[in-house]
Every structure is written in structure tokens, then in C-alpha cells.
Amino acid sequence: MKIREECGIFGVISKRRADSGNIVFAGLISQQHRGQESAGISAFKDGKIITHKGQGLVTAVFDSETLDKFNGADKAIGHVRYSTKGNNGFVNAQPITTSHKKATFALAHNGNIVNADKIRDKLENEYGVVFNTSNNCEAVILLIINEMIKGNDFITALRNVVSKIEGAYSMALMTEDYLIAVRDRVGFRPLCMGRTEDSIMVASESCALDSVDAQFIRDIEPGEIVIIDNGLNIRSIKDTRKAPKGLCSFEYIYFARQDSVIDGRSVYEMRKAMGKYLALQNPVEADLICGVPDSGLEGAKGYAEQSKIPYGSAFVLNRYIGRSFIYPTQKAREKAVRLKLNPLRAAVEDKRIVLVDDSIVRGTTCAKIISELRSAGAKEIHMRITAPLFKYSCYFGTDIDKPEGLIANRMSVEEIRKHIGADSLDFLSIENLLKISGEADPGFCVGCFSGKYPIDLDISDC
Ligand code: SF4
Structure with a gap:
């Protein structure tokens, strides 16, 4: 999800x-x-x-x-x-x-x-x-x-x-x-x-x-x-x-298209920089850096460039299944992951893989992807996330308004790692997210990561 x-x-x-x-x-x-x-x-x-x-x-x-x-x-x-x-x-x-x-x-x-x-x-x-x-x-x-x-x-x-x-x-x-x-x-x-x-x-x-x-x-x-x-x-x-300035940082992490430039910053370059900072933050020995299509790909490229580990594809993406298809049950949604993303056995078999994705919301999709990669023969899977831990609600035009459903709200990083079945797991830190623009104050909203929002939510007047 x-x-x-x-x-x-x-x-x-x-x-x-x-x-x-x-x-x-x-x-x-x-x-x-x-x-x-x-x-x-x-x-x-x-x-x-x-x-x-x-x-x-x-x-x-x-x-x-x-x-x-x-x-x-x-x-x-x-x-x-x-x-x-x-x-x-x-x-x-x-x-x-x-x-x-x-x-x-x-x-x-x-x-x-x-x-x-x-x-x-x-x-x-x-x-x-x-x-x-x-x-x-x-x-x-x-x-x-x-x-x-x-x-x-x-x-x-x-x-x-x-x-x-x-x-x-x-x-x-x-x-x-x-x-x-x-x-x-x-x-x-x-x-x-x-x-x-x-x-x-x-x-x-x-x-x-x-x-x-x-x-x-x-x-x-x-x-x-x-x-x-x-x-x-x-x-x-x-x-x-x-x-205060507060552009939604998720625009760079996931929402916007990578060929867009927002407030003077290329979404593509920002995503690559997130991967680069992840590689600096928590290096790991691996054979292959892969991204979860589509919005994990740029982060994976940035990670690969920084770590000097080869970049490659771990999945074939079925482009004919849109984001909009609503599957009625959790089981159906999990099955749909396989319909949409099929692991590329020839690329991943016997490899130690760093897998980069943009976020973990509930953890179910991530767990499914990791289990599919293991079935295809991957030896180790080190999950890296280009967003910080997503713990709090968003009130500014996204569909996350209840923190109880967020896995990071109720589990530690180690518990999430076990839950998704990864060999290691790391999230981009809020500090590094703020650093990637190269500006002292990039003017990003990071409310769903920090719980601190750019505006007071208790607005009594109108
Ligand atoms: S709370 Fe999170 S998703 Fe909502 S606007 Fe801020 S950064 Fe974006």
C-alpha cells in the first residue's frame, strides 16, 4: 500500500x-x-x-x-x-x-x-x-x-x-x-x-x-x-x-513524476540524492542494488552510484495494471503484488541485494515483495527506504489520516525488519532528508515523520 x-x-x-x-x-x-x-x-x-x-x-x-x-x-x-x-x-x-x-x-x-x-x-x-x-x-x-x-x-x-x-x-x-x-x-x-x-x-x-x-x-x-x-x-x-515554508516532502519522495521540477528542484535528482544519503547512512556489502518500480528506481540509482555496487533490475513491472485498481480483500491485494511485479530470477538468484523503495506504510506489500524475491533465489535482502519512518497522520491532502494503520507507529525498526522478512532495514533519517536540497532550510513539511507540522492544526477561527 x-x-x-x-x-x-x-x-x-x-x-x-x-x-x-x-x-x-x-x-x-x-x-x-x-x-x-x-x-x-x-x-x-x-x-x-x-x-x-x-x-x-x-x-x-x-x-x-x-x-x-x-x-x-x-x-x-x-x-x-x-x-x-x-x-x-x-x-x-x-x-x-x-x-x-x-x-x-x-x-x-x-x-x-x-x-x-x-x-x-x-x-x-x-x-x-x-x-x-x-x-x-x-x-x-x-x-x-x-x-x-x-x-x-x-x-x-x-x-x-x-x-x-x-x-x-x-x-x-x-x-x-x-x-x-x-x-x-x-x-x-x-x-x-x-x-x-x-x-x-x-x-x-x-x-x-x-x-x-x-x-x-x-x-x-x-x-x-x-x-x-x-x-x-x-x-x-x-x-x-x-x-513557514512547508512543501510536502512526499512530493519528492513519491507523489510527483520524476521529470517534474518543483520549487526549483528536480524530482529525479532529489530521489537520487535520497538513495545516495541512504548509502552513506548505513552501508552494506551487496552484489546488486535494485529499486521497487517505479518510485524506488531513482533512489536505487543514487545508492548504486554512491556505493559503487552495480545497479540492476529485480522485477518485471506489468504496466497494464494501474494504480487505480481496487482489490476488495487483503488476500487479493497481496496476490495483485505478484501480478504487478514479478521477480527476475536470472538477475537475483544467489545475489545479496539492496532493495530500495520509497516508503513503508502498512508493511504488507513490502513483506510480499521480499518473500517473492527470496522465492526467486535472492540470498540476502537489505531493505532501504528513501523516506523517514512514517508515523503520524497527514492533514494536507493525502489519504493517511489515522496513525494506527501505520506500521512505524506501532513497531520499532527491528520489529518492522522481522515483520517484512528483510536481512537489514534502514530508513532515510529526517536530518538527511532535510540535507538533500543542500539548503540550510529547505522549507519542507516533514509532519508525518516528526509529528511537527508547519501550521497549527487547532484553528478556531475562520
Ligand atoms: S504531513 Fe507528510 S504527507 Fe502530509 S504534507 Fe507533510 S510531508 Fe506531506
Whole structure:
């Protein structure tokens, strides 16, 4: 089992009418790893928002006919979702749109607003607002409208709302006049901006900009609202309140695609550096360094480079089994590991192997993989994990909210080693995770490893 990211977002604004649907479609496909349960696109066309969304992968939700409906739209935003807050039903699929006499707009969101429940209570109790979804961003939409009813224009209303919401949010909003990107002041989730000759795009990850041949402009800064108008003029508003920087370190460890660059750091290079630090931290004699596909591979390369032990493959990955397939029972899930990863006997037989993976959540998948490698003849298996011990809940847009299910919360490293059946086991230390950027303060959230979060979770006001 892996910790899972909540969502990915993409938005485009063009100087002229464009095939916005196809542009967002490409941006979403390249961010499919950020959410596989639902996908959606909303576009502004002839003064109205048109939306298509559904459950499943991007390619299952959209075909050429549905994408053709967006032709001629100069603005569009899209979303891929893995549900953490709210159920995974169609009603919670994004973008969420509203057509109010004060404003017609659409919103797509990645993260988790930690005071959303308090905001919902307040809106329900004081204003009699009725919610249609259990989705965080419906509260944001209704707060914006509430601010506009008080006489504020859209941008002022959005600024006021941003000062009331706390937690992790990277958002793309689309009005008739603007494409807007918003990143929370801690900067938990990534958000960046790129351009082509006649369009500007915003995306969770830079790999999505590459997919539409956009040139990377820059990351949206923590606490920044970027407003792009129909003439492609860019305006930036900064949150002047002080806040610690806290990009989710799991973006580098596992969530993001290795060809993305987040806050100026290559995910690929960061993963390799994690492997290198693991090799320095706890060297071991071995014949072969292998990674668990896909997100353990770069760490294994870094470990191999540092240790000078050969790098090789230990498994064949069946690429036709997606991350999204849900197996109903634990037994079925364990069987599925074998369907997805088959050990390469010719490579591992009689070898002492260092096996690098990105995390251990419950330990069942890891135990299964090690047992498969032993059956294929591996002599020793030294497990190395590119994340520190994952002990605490995450409140910022992932699916881990109960620490009881985390193996590191109830077992020591030695107990985990025995449980998974490895000859040795080591996790990257928090200190080394913080060192890999080479900066004195990399501005990472390490809350699920240390129990110390960048923001106070007891937020009483909204
Ligand atoms: S608590 Fe962990 S998973 Fe959650 S944002 Fe922080 S580093 Fe990421």
C-alpha cells in the first residue's frame, strides 16, 4: 500500500479561441499519477461555462467527441482526483462551477483546507447555505460569493477568502475575465506556470507543461495569487503574513513524476540524492542494488552510484495494471503484488541485494515483495527506504489520516525488519532528508515523520 496524493490541476488561458479542451486533456493525462478516481474539464465558451467530468481515468472520461465541445473556448481548467476528504462519488468530481448573479466561475483544487468544516458550519448556521458536495472547494466558492454579496469585486473577494482558509491548497480558478492560480502560504502542494506563444498555463507539476510544449515560466510562490487576464497580462498578489515554508516532502519522495521540477528542484535528482544519503547512512556489502518500480528506481540509482555496487533490475513491472485498481480483500491485494511485479530470477538468484523503495506504510506489500524475491533465489535482502519512518497522520491532502494503520507507529525498526522478512532495514533519517536540497532550510513539511507540522492544526477561527 502507498500513501496517495489527492489531486492534480491544470488551467489554460489563450489570447484567441483555442482547442482548450485538448490542451487541458494533455495536461491532465500527464498528471494522472496525482489522481485516478475522477477527471473533469470546465471551459469558458460564449460567456458560459461548459463542463464534462466523470469517474475513472482521464482517457475513460474524455473521448474526441466530448473534447470537441470545448473547441473555441479561450479558457479552461481541469482536475484529476483521488478522494481523501469527502467520498469518491461523482458529485465530488471537480472542477466545481457556480453560476451566481454575482459571478460565474469554476474552481479546481489540490490539497486539504483544514478549517473547511468550521467554514461549512459557519456558512450553514449563519447564512443558511446548503452544500451539495462534501468537497472542500465548495466552501471556498460559497465564501467567495459571500464576500461578493458584501460588495467586493472578484479579486478582492478571493483575497479575503484566502486570508480565512488554512491548510494545503493549490487552486486554479477561471472567470470570464481571468485564469487565476492560488497557492497557500506554506506552499504544501506544488503549482507552476508556463507559456506558449499565445497561451499561459498553470499546472500542479511542470511535467504537464512539457506535455503541451509550454515553456516553464516559474513556480507560483507560497502565499501568491497570480491573475492572468485575457490579454495574457500577469499580475501577482502576495500574502504578507509570515508563514513557514512547508512543501510536502512526499512530493519528492513519491507523489510527483520524476521529470517534474518543483520549487526549483528536480524530482529525479532529489530521489537520487535520497538513495545516495541512504548509502552513506548505513552501508552494506551487496552484489546488486535494485529499486521497487517505479518510485524506488531513482533512489536505487543514487545508492548504486554512491556505493559503487552495480545497479540492476529485480522485477518485471506489468504496466497494464494501474494504480487505480481496487482489490476488495487483503488476500487479493497481496496476490495483485505478484501480478504487478514479478521477480527476475536470472538477475537475483544467489545475489545479496539492496532493495530500495520509497516508503513503508502498512508493511504488507513490502513483506510480499521480499518473500517473492527470496522465492526467486535472492540470498540476502537489505531493505532501504528513501523516506523517514512514517508515523503520524497527514492533514494536507493525502489519504493517511489515522496513525494506527501505520506500521512505524506501532513497531520499532527491528520489529518492522522481522515483520517484512528483510536481512537489514534502514530508513532515510529526517536530518538527511532535510540535507538533500543542500539548503540550510529547505522549507519542507516533514509532519508525518516528526509529528511537527508547519501550521497549527487547532484553528478556531475562520
Ligand atoms: S504531513 Fe507528510 S504527507 Fe502530509 S504534507 Fe507533510 S510531508 Fe506531506
